[in-house]
Amino acid sequence: xxxxxxxxxxxxxxxxxxICPSVFSMNEDNKAETIEDDIAEEFEQDAEDARDGCPVxxxxxxx
Ligand code: SF4
Numbered sequence: 001x002x003x004x005x006x007x008x009x010x011x012x013x014x015x016x017x018x019i020c021p022s023v024f025s026m027n028e029d030n031k032a033e034t035i036e037d038d039i040a041e042e043f044e045q046d047a048e049d050a051r052d053g054c055p056v057x058x059x060x061x062x063x
């Protein structure tokens with residue numbers, strides 16, 4: 001699974017980082033970014049929860 005964040009729409013709420021800190025972090029502009037584009041299987045559920053929880057729906061996941 002691969003993750004990406006549309007940083008233009010990110011409102012810096014940090015929810016994704018709190019749900020799934022192994023995949024998401026905040027960059028120097030206080031926007032979410034992916035630490036690794038390829039998500040380890042053990043973190044896929046957390047990444048899906050982060051995507052589903054993002055209030056502005058800017059997290060995209062692809063198999
Ligand atoms: S949950 Fe969405 S809006 Fe919040 S920091 Fe993550 S990508 Fe940005």
